[in-house]
Amino acid sequence: MDNKNIGLSECPGCGVNLPDLGLRKSERFNASGECWEMFMKLSGYIAQGYDEEFIQQMSIDTYEAQHAGGTTKNIAGAFGLIGLYLSLEKGFSGKEVQRAHMDLANRSKEWPRFGPSPSKWKMTVKNVVDAGPKKSKKMIHLWAKATWKEWEFEKERIIGLMNKVSPGLEKYIKNGKKGAT
Numbered sequence: 160m161d162n163k164n165i166g167l168s169e170c171p172g173c174g175v176n177l178p179d180l181g182l183r184k185s186e187r188f189n190a191s192g193e194c195w196e197m198f199m200k201l202s203g204y205i206a207q208g209y210d211e212e213f214i215q216q217m218s219i220d221t222y223e224a225q226h227a228g229g230t231t232k233n234i235a236g237a238f239g240l241i242g243l244y245l246s247l248e249k250g251f252s253g254k255e256v257q258r259a260h261m262d263l264a265n266r267s268k269e270w271p272r273f274g275p276s277p278s279k280w281k282m283t284v285k286n287v288v289d290a291g292p293k294k295s296k297k298m299i300h301l302w303a304k305a306t307w308k309e310w311e312f313e314k315e316r317i318i319g320l321m322n323k324v325s326p327g328l329e330k331y332i333k334n335g336k337k338g339a340t
């Protein structure tokens with residue numbers, strides 16, 4: 160955080176410093192334009208076939224969790240955290256997380272605010288991208304875990320929220336699969 164060189168832009172969400180390209184801030188994600196572009200690059204890696212829907216979903220949830228608060232809609236922060244909880248602690252696949260998100264979105268339009276995100280992140284989308292396409296799967300896992308760790312203090316609130324909006328959701332989506340990684 161102490162890099163004060165001219166020409167760097169700091170992301171308001173995750174705090175990553177990237178060369179300032181004069182890009183417009185992403186309102187949707189409370190992210191600098193440069194940070195969002197980094198995420199687009201990562202999505203490109205995933206789309207190249209190095210990995211599949213699971214890791215795609217995890218990367219979106221992680222990005223949302225790191226950019227909760229600010230201009231980000233409440234639902235993005237909440238769904239990012241719900242996604243991380245379900246995948247990392249409950250062993251949900253990407254498809255199952257998507258089904259959970261859809262179910263929840265259909266049942267409620269009102270979501271509480273999570274954020275601002277609890278820390279200046281040591282690991283950001285930049286670290287994942289810098290490791291290159293072939294390592295993206297492993298790096299996204301590490302990134303997701305590191306992010307969830309900082310948010311874990313909200314776990315009870317997240318579980319309570321899911322139970323309130325869609326009682327039994329975990330069970331009926333999860334049809335008997337084994338627990339978390």
Ligand SMILES: [Zn+2]
Pocket residue numbers: 170171172173174175190191194195226
């Ligand atoms: Zn960012």
